[in-house]
Amino acid sequence: xxxxxxxxxxxxxxxxxxxxxxxxxxxxxxxxxxxxxxxxxxxxxxxxxxxxxxxxxxxxxxxxxxxxxxxxxxxxxxxxxxxxxxxxxxxxxxxxxxxxxxxxxxxxxxxxxxxxxxxxxxxxxxxxxxxxxxxxxxxxxxxxxxxxxxxxxxxxxxxxxxxxxxxxxxxxxxxxxxxxxxxxxxxxxxxxxxxxxxxxxxxxxxxxxxxxxxxxxxxxxxxxxxxxxxxxxxxxxxxxxxxxxxxxxxxxxxxxxxxxxxxxxxxxxxxxxxxxxxxxxxxxxxxxxxxxxxxxxxxxxxxxxxxxxxxxxxxxxxxxxxxxxxxxxxxxxxxxxxxxxxxxxxxxxxxx
Amino acid sequence: xxxxxxxxxxxxxxxxxxxxxxxxxxxxxxxxxxxxxxxxxxxxxxxxxxxxxxxxxxxxxxxxxxxxxxxxxxxxxxxxxxxxxxxxxxxxxxxxxxxxxxxxxxxxxxxxxxxxxxxxxxxxxxxxxxxxxxxxxxxxxxxxxxxxxxxxxxxxxxxxxxxxxxxxxxxxxxxxxxxxxxxxxxxxxxxxxxxxxxxxxxxxxxxxxxxxxxxxxxxxxxxxxxxxxxxxxxxxxxxxxxxxxxxxxxxxxxxxxxxxxxxxxxxxxxxxxxxxxxxxxxxxxxxxxxxxxxxxxxxxxxxxxxxxxxxxxxxxxxxxxxxxxxxxxxxxxxxxxxxxxxxxxxxxxxxxxxxxxxxxxxxxxxxxxxxxxxx
Numbered sequence: 005x006x007x008x009x010x011x012x013x014x015x016x017x018x019x020x021x022x023x024x025x026x027x028x029x030x031x032x033x034x035x036x037x038x039x040x041x042x043x044x045x046x047x048x049x050x051x052x053x054x055x056x057x058x059x060x061x062x063x064x065x066x067x068x069x070x071x072x073x074x075x076x077x078x079x080x081x082x083x084x085x086x087x088x089x090x091x092x093x094x095x096x097x098x099x100x101x102x103x104x105x106x107x108x109x110x111x112x113x114x115x116x117x118x119x120x121x122x123x124x125x126x127x128x129x130x131x132x133x134x135x136x137x138x139x140x141x142x143x144x145x146x147x148x149x150x151x152x153x154x155x156x157x158x159x160x161x162x163x164x165x166x167x168x169x170x171x172x173x174x175x176x177x178x179x180x181x182x183x184x185x186x187x188x189x190x191x192x193x194x195x196x197x198x199x200x201x202x203x204x205x206x207x208x209x210x211x212x213x214x215x216x217x218x219x220x221x222x223x224x225x226x227x228x229x230x231x232x233x234x235x236x237x238x239x240x241x242x243x244x245x246x247x248x249x250x251x252x253x254x255x256x257x258x259x260x261x262x263x264x265x266x267x268x269x270x271x272x273x274x275x276x277x278x279x280x281x282x283x284x285x286x287x288x289x290x291x292x293x294x295x296x297x298x299x300x301x302x303x304x305x306x307x308x309x310x311x312x313x314x315x316x317x318x319x320x321x322x323x324x325x326x327x328x329x330x331x332x333x334x335x336x337x338x339x340x341x342x343x344x345x346x347x348x349x350x351x352x353x354x355x356x
Numbered sequence: 357x358x359x360x361x362x363x364x365x366x367x368x369x370x371x372x373x374x375x376x377x378x379x380x381x382x383x384x385x386x387x388x389x390x391x392x393x394x395x396x397x398x399x400x401x402x403x404x405x406x407x408x409x410x411x412x413x414x415x416x417x418x419x420x421x422x423x424x425x426x427x428x429x430x431x432x433x434x435x436x437x438x439x440x441x442x443x444x445x446x447x448x449x450x451x452x453x454x455x456x457x458x459x460x461x462x463x464x465x466x467x468x469x470x471x472x473x474x475x476x477x478x479x480x481x482x483x484x485x486x487x488x489x490x491x492x493x494x495x496x497x498x499x500x501x502x503x504x505x506x507x508x509x510x511x512x513x514x515x516x517x518x519x520x521x522x523x524x525x526x527x528x529x530x531x532x533x534x535x536x537x538x539x540x541x542x543x544x545x546x547x548x549x550x551x552x553x554x555x556x557x558x559x560x561x562x563x564x565x566x567x568x569x570x571x572x573x574x575x576x577x578x579x580x581x582x583x584x585x586x587x588x589x590x591x592x593x594x595x596x597x598x599x600x601x602x603x604x605x606x607x608x609x610x611x612x613x614x615x616x617x618x619x620x621x622x623x624x625x626x627x628x629x630x631x632x633x634x635x636x637x638x639x640x641x642x643x644x645x646x647x648x649x650x651x652x653x654x655x656x657x658x659x660x661x662x663x664x665x666x667x668x669x670x671x672x673x674x675x676x677x678x679x680x681x682x683x684x685x686x687x688x689x690x691x692x693x694x695x696x697x698x699x700x701x702x703x704x705x706x707x708x709x710x711x712x713x714x715x716x717x718x719x720x721x722x723x724x725x726x727x728x729x730x731x
Contacts, residue, residue, distance in 0.1 A: 338369035340403025352448030
């Protein structure tokens, strides 16, 4: 998460009161937001905090630059459809893309556990090179640290990226208006469920692959076809679509109303979620994005995405309303509805 | 998706809802308790309250195993896991349930070896893979999960796996329903019977509810159409003044239950004379312990258990909510001190607990204006 870059004159009050850091603080949901807004933002950004976006757009002597960073600690390192190296490139490229910027260069930090087989490292460095070439981004530098055996889990990768703002698009949650349409680029939950199954703890199998990819080509197509209509974008990674849209609802003070049957979810993901008591709206994605569009641009947006490889399943999944202010409401075809909140901690399978 | 989509078919759902409105009329108020936490979760998840007429009130019952587990039992279980070389294994449901010193997940963050398992046999697998560690499975659940614990223990015994034990918190549904019916401030017209529990115990154990208490009960599935059809069946009975046990969930629940599962339970478990239920107090013959022939795999016999008793904060009105006397939001702590992130009462912990379900899916809806369709 990044904020408008200003140098804080003085720090704002710290509101974070949790006595220790739990896994939930890193899970991307409510606890993460509390940590960022309650501790990091007041001390690092001072009182100047606006809504926190996926990348910060800053002005360096008249040049506009977008900057962001992301760390990857996924286990297992490889899984159907991808691996940690590929995620590390695509994740940062995507954070820049949904902030309205094209990634130009990345720098990489590897934290390696002593005893890691070189073959594993080499495979991930190769995966990063391939992903960077596919995404059209340079890897301009890096750093390596090795920690004692047992002090890290094989390999952690951090990528930081700078990007050039795309012309003709401004991401601003305060520009979101009632009647705007919520657009989703494709089916949700593939990545999170793939990882859950790849851990092998559940004895479940499904024909499913991570959706990790650079969404930049889709974002560029969207900007070209409907740039002035784009109010807001986000890639729904940890915490899923529900968490991203709840953040939007809070930031703009409006309600997000989703039509459940319009949300694309593959049968394998639905089936796993039904079995495990999870909600696809809470499951992580690594190759999708959400956009809020002015209604008159919605058709052009869908048409532009449909022409692109990997954009054929894009859908309008709902719209912005005055109410329920600050919340996300999911409605069903048969007339039921429910509020869906941010995820609290990681999604855990329910049994009984 | 088969067995799911056909039970969420919009046209059938609106037809059934129409029939419910016709049968329910406007003159009489109906109070129906869904016993099972899975039903509570489904009611909120599918927004069934939006579909039912106002004079049908659904009361959330005690059938959420996590919710009725006293906090002291969690402390007791975690105290075993604090000993060296012990792995604490439990279902995901348990992981965020707070003990006095924090939840299993919080203990894990502090370094305890805590594992999430999908079935008790996965915990036994952990024991096989870690012969130098002791794996304690923290067992929870009604008759739904008890048979798989029983079968796992039978396998551990047959294979002579000695680094495995079960800390047993299994409870039984019938005494809980009896306690609800015995509660003086309880006025119910009918029950939506638990679906999963009944796959094991069948429908016969509910006959006393119909015969002695004159309340109809329909064992129900968990999809929207299942639950609405069960309401239709209950309304038919109530309008005729009948009280019978009916089985709506025939595709899964056999009338006689699952004999093999019941045999496994009888082999491994015996009834405890009494057991504490959170929010409801002590209920006699309402929980299971391991038989002496399984003492070697019984964590309560192998380890020293402190027997911690924790009273819920006085302001929390879990008991009243659990028995359906209060709605979740009528509790003084609801949404203020007590939230899903920082639960004080147990009903706020599990997404099947009525407070958490209400909080997650319902309570901000009050602010929502009427919903027109999205063009």
